[in-house]
Amino acid sequence: MAISRGTTARLAAGLAVLVLAAAGCGGKNGGDEPTDGTAKGEPIIIGMDEDSTGPGASYSTIAGKTIRLAVQDINDKGGVLGRPLRLVVENDESDPTKVPATLQKLQSQGAKILLLQSGSAAIMQAKSVLSQIGLPAIAPTGVTATLVDPPNNELIYMLANTTADWSKVYCGAFEAANVKRLGVLTDDTATIAALNKALLGEMDCVEVVATEKGATNASDLSAQVARLKNAKPDAVLVTSVGGAFEVLAQNTLAAQMKDTLRFSLASIGNQPDSWKLANPGALEGLVFMGSLSTDNPRTRELIDFLKEKNGKDYEVTAYDAQAWDAVQLVKLAIEKAGGPDDPKKLNEAIQSIKGYQPTFGQPSFTISFSAEKHLGADGLCGLTLIEFGADNRPKGPWPTYQPPCEG
């Protein structure tokens, strides 16, 4: 049956409109925005820079979803000072060049405080922008120490132990496992480049015998792993933002270096969706830097809450816990400041928080801030080394070594 030119053109035009409409409608934010719940009054705007589509999406979307749940929970219980919290969200795609415009857009939408849920390289760029726009910010899942170091650190805060502490924990682990030669397999993101510089620079407890890099969207890492194998390391550390790269790395290492001890950062351990990407058994024996302990009663409460909201099969991660605590700290700061409208008072209120008991870390782990201390973790107790089992799921604390609670 011949189709007339006019009909074909109309079909094409109609399809184009549908596709453009679909493209325009989707993909911007990580989820449904919270409602005002039972809280009344003028909303308090919280701005969130959430990388929902870039290289940090694998962990940012997890934290973003829990931030939304935390806001909704607060609003359902009457809000902050009787007022609802309202979230406005933008996406910098972990691209440092997009950060200034993203943060300024959040400010223009009335944000009083910011949550920076993006890659570390982007958050680094955010520091100078915060000084210009004068808003305090919390990076819930930030782990790079330089994010809260001077200059331009007056308005930015992080919760968890940084890579400076990670290096102490890894060194303790390497000593316990008699690892003297380390191979590193890393991705090519700016975030991980900065992290490697900070982390590996502090680890003089081992000799790094080979560092191999692969593209974040690589389809094959067998060459890089073969080069690592040639260097004969005692263990391999994979440093990446997680997601498909980390899984490909672990799949390849499991195939080509199956008898070599493997370590990872926090990424893959806190990205349950990535576990399904791995070949059966490929993650067995992998030790990653975690921070959830079911000995912590607040962790258990959060797990119950999130399983109720997300389904009983939901795997709670450190990203969830840090996201939850970030929102609670925002609430606490607003209450201490008596309101959100004076950024200077709000900033001082954050700095006055002492001994906050978070939903991650060991039971005795606390978070405190001050004018000089913008990193919340009080001690190494926020960290724990967790091992994967044969079913590609975390099976529990690594029996060889755990960070001590003091120090």
Add this chain to the structure above:
Amino acid sequence: MTDLQLWLSAVEMGCFFGMLALAYHLIYVGAGFFNFAIGPYAMMGGLCTSWLVITYDLGVWTAATISVIVTLILAIVTELGVVRPVQKRSGSGELPALVAVAAVLFAIQQLAGYVFGYPTLPGQSLATFGPVTIGDVTIQPSSVLMIVIAVVTFVVTAFWIRFTRTGRLLRAVGDSNHAAALLGLPVNRIRLIAFLVAGFIAALAGILFAPKAGVHSLSGLAWSLSGFLAMVVGGTGSVWAPLLGGMLLGLVEVFLPYYFGGQAHVYGMLVIALIFFAFKPQGLFVRTVRA
């Protein structure tokens, strides 16, 4: 270059690039046109299969069948809704149709992102057997399938082109659309068959390759470029030329990083593209015509 594991990776990558290049080749031979939407077709095959299995708990073969049908529909829409009308309006000019199909590439990616989301999904293996270890080499079931099915695809396609009436018509139409039309050959039907067969091969390639490193909505662009380069390198002189081009790129993808470091394959691809576009744009295999 004695590491067999690396050779296995290179052959697997080569087979994937080769199948994409074959899809390009068929549309070029049958319609005289470079269809840059081949990469998104492959992406749609892999991503739709994964999404159906994960979201709706479908069996992998059912999901794969649905995904192939979806991809075939996209191929039909590309030809009937975009390429053919644009080519009719632009007369002999090729650029408007190329631009239009580039837009189709991005449109399919955005549509996939909207429907399936942006995170990477795990590829679904069609194989039910476990990995095989031979000496130091671990062979994943997805690698076996990729290589075997790629070879079968090339064999079947070569047979079809050479020994069937439709295959011979495909070559005739590709040589000259105008002459074929004057001779009363069913040009439009042959073009559509070319798009359908190419779409099928691309979808199959995507389904087979997805288990290696997962698949996401933006995978299509990189796959389009790799497939196109493999076709350029191999040439259009033989149905096996895309496989040769794919294998060459597979060797570059694996062995250059091994000898020169992590990102060397990117520079290697660039050098190969420059060399072939500048000095041998017709590729390694050139169809010769007796005068």
